[in-house]
Amino acid sequence: MKKITLYSLLILYAYNGIAQQFVAGGGLINDFKNSVRTDTFSIEVTKLPKVIDSNFGISKVCFNISHPRVSDLKIELQSPSGVSIWLSNRNGRDVGRDYQNTCFRSNGFSGYIHQANAPFEGEFIPDGRFSFLNNGQNPNGTWKLLIADLREGESGNLNYLNLEFSENPMPSEGLSPCSFENPEECKCSNSANNCELLPDLIMLKKFTEQQIKEYSKDDPQYAGQLRFAATIGNIGDGPMETHGMSEWYCGDKKVDSLTRCADGKFARQKVYQRIYSKSSKGLIWKDRLAGTNYFDDKPGHNHFHVDDWVEFRLVKNIKVKGKVKSELVAKGRKVSYCLFDSGICSNSNDLCQEKGVNFGEKNLKNYGLGNYTDCKSKKQGISVGGYDTYGLLYEGQFIQLPKGLKSGQYFLEIEIDLNHIYREKDRTNNTLRMPVLISKQE
Structure with missing residues (x-):
């Protein structure tokens, strides 16, 4: 595991209520060598409410990756409890390069990441669902960005990582009342x-x-x-x-x-x-x-x-x-x-x-x-x-x-x-x- 050592900051500011950002640096993304090696970048989250859900939770993930062939990469975000979602899995077509200040949120105005062309720049809808993270768990602890290079020939670098928590974190994921907990x-x-x-x-x-x-x-x-x-x-x-x-x-x-x-x-x-x-x-x-x-x-x-x-x-x-x-x-x-x-x-x-x-x-x-x-x-x-x-x-x-x-x-x-x-x-x-x-x- 790579422990981020550059910096870890907590920023509070007003945006539809209180939003909180956690920012950290990155490190080397290793090339695939005969077997998958997942590079793990950790970021500490503290002083948040003990429950994240549809009212308050993780709303945006941003990072910058320098990589000459981003379709090699599978990128996941994992919560302190071990729940993970795909942010982007082998997107970018054959020769697309770089995630340039790329953000993910449930209603990203740049559309779905799998429909876009690299270099990725803007706010995208991820390959996974934020609702799986905003599931009532405690957000305080170590979050991880997991990056696996799945094809030999190129290495890269994660330059920074940013997590944002806010009110109404999933405006496009409103579910019906029907659930296993609410079967009536x-x-x-x-x-x-x-x-x-x-x-x-x-x-x-x-x-x-x-x-x-x-x-x-x-x-x-x-x-x-x-x-x-x-x-x-x-x-x-x-x-x-x-x-x-x-x-x-x-x-x-x-x-x-x-x-x-x-x-x-x-x-x-x-x-x-x-x-x-x-x-x-x-x-x-x-x-x-x-x-x-x-x-x-x-x-x-x-x-x-x-x-x-x-x-x-x-x-x-x-x-x-x-x-x-x-x-x-x-x-x-x-x-x-x-x-x-x-x-x-x-x-x-x-x-x-x-x-x-x-x-x-x-x-x-x-x-x-x-x-x-x-x-x-x-x-x-x-x-x-x-x-x-x-x-x-x-x-x-x-x-x-x-x-x-x-x-x-x-x-x-x-x-x-x-x-x-x-x-x-x-x-x-x-x-x-x-x-x-x-x-x-x-």
């Missing part, structure tokens, strides 16, 4: 008194449209790949939630714990989908077997992934006996995902859109139901109104284009839960299909 406020979509609160998963087209790139056959890193982001939102009545019960398997053989199997891979765990229902007793639930998860130890992960979560396909339209049909050109492997809330839908934008309707706090009856901050073996998921995004440069986010593929228009298809393992409110909206122009692959 949860509602059925048909106004009934009793119902299942099923999730409804959709692909968020705008994320993929803004992060898609074809790489040439001689690219040193991604030769002949079509790479793209994939983001899954939940616009249903209840959360998509999975639970592991410590049932580990190497193939068909049950083992006692998470261990390496004979083939060198980690044992897989059976997982169960937890389905909530509204009843006269409040929220009740039942579990149903729903596939497996496994521990992913690749750089930038080190957490559990749900198996067979999405599939990628490149198709083209052909005419067969006068009818237009889709022909498969190439397919990505069934990609496993870590399920958690990397962001939250809002009616103020068109990120979470389905059939021309923007979904968010105004039209999702149980908006915010769920709380999934990371990808643990025992529980993970996507809240109502939450979304889970995998960026263009994440592992597995590509289709390998066949040699000899002709240039022209094709269609990218991304399908959620191809094998219908999980129960949902509506399965007809699980596939994104969008046109892409492909260059000739020699």
